[in-house]
Amino acid sequence: MIDHNPILHSALTTGLIRYFSEQPLYQFCAEQLADACELINQCCPRIQPGDIDGDLSRMCIQTTLHEEVIFQYASTDNKARLAHWVRQYSKCHSASEREAHAAYIMACAVKALGALDDWMRATDQAAWSHVDEPPADWTQDLYCQFVEMQINPHERTLALDQYVLHLEPITALPCLINDELRPIAERAIKNAIRCKGGVMSGIERNKDISARDAAIVRQGRHYFLSGMAERGIASAVHAWLKREVAKPLKQRAEWVTPETEKSLSRKSVETILKRNFVL
Numbered sequence: 001m002i003d004h005n006p007i008l009h010s011a012l013t014t015g016l017i018r019y020f021s022e023q024p025l026y027q028f029c030a031e032q033l034a035d036a037c038e039l040i041n042q043c044c045p046r047i048q049p050g051d052i053d054g055d056l057s058r059m060c061i062q063t064t065l066h067e068e069v070i071f072q073y074a075s076t077d078n079k080a081r082l083a084h085w086v087r088q089y090s091k092c093h094s095a096s097e098r099e100a101h102a103a104y105i106m107a108c109a110v111k112a113l114g115a116l117d118d119w120m121r122a123t124d125q126a127a128w129s130h131v132d133e134p135p136a137d138w139t140q141d142l143y144c145q146f147v148e149m150q151i152n153p154h155e156r157t158l159a160l161d162q163y164v165l166h167l168e169p170i171t172a173l174p175c176l177i178n179d180e181l182r183p184i185a186e187r188a189i190k191n192a193i194r195c196k197g198g199v200m201s202g203i204e205r206n207k208d209i210s211a212r213d214a215a216i217v218r219q220g221r222h223y224f225l226s227g228m229a230e231r232g233i234a235s236a237v238h239a240w241l242k243r244e245v246a247k248p249l250k251q252r253a254e255w256v257t258p259e260t261e262k263s264l265s266r267k268s269v270e271t272i273l274k275r276n277f278v279l
Contacts, residue, residue: 216272
């Protein structure tokens with residue numbers, strides 16, 4: 001039976017959430033972290049229904065260390081003996097099947113958390129690689145904003161891929177098909193894939209906007225080299241942009257996409273030209 005108490009129900013997940021919430025990029029992973037912590041939280045009562053048992057705690061640690069090889073054996077074992085392989089590699093032979101399955105699910109969730117933690121820490125460290133240490137007089141908000149500016153969207157999608165990869169065994173192993181925690185893992189995977197889709201859309205949107213801005217700059221330089229007075233260039237480029245966007249679909253330039261077909265104001269065009277030193 002699933003424990004419907006809040007995530008902060010267990011001391012373990014309380015500590016995890018506290019740790020992650022102090023990271024500069026926490027808001028970018030909050031949903032994925034919460035999903036993985038919920039899995040861990042639901043595993044705890046199955047593994048430690050009463051006082052903490054040293055053998056069962058050791059089972060969780062060893063299962064996490066050997067998760068990949070356990071999956072390899074369990075996924076090719078036609079007897080679906082996941083619990084057997086968890087007992088073998090954790091040396092906790094007294095664990096019940098339910099406890100062993102929970103230990104494996106927890107191991108997958110812990111490794112999923114690790115993938116996001118690695119990405120957050122690597123991005124944070126890279127943001128300050130050009131200085132000896134971060135400015136001591138910066139507020140936490142300013143610190144976080146600066147780190148956020150250093151996010152590489154491609155590296156973020158790779159972290160989400162790793163997160164999903166670590167959770168997929170929970171949904172792939174036949175012996176866990178009826179486990180009550182499988183739907184939680186499926187939801188976590190679905191949420192992460194949706195989040196990755198949003199990041200990918202942002203990458204494509206930025207590409208479209210960059211292509212549009214490049215076209216605006218090229219047209220501005222064309223007018224400048226043609227001898228047009230600088231004060232009239234922004235208006236001329238703005239008028240040209242409106243004409244390009246208004247063309248039938250088959251006659252439009254490749255950079256006119258659904259994202260960039262929205263008409264820019266003259267002021268926005270002027271800002272783009274100034275940012276690229278045309279004006």
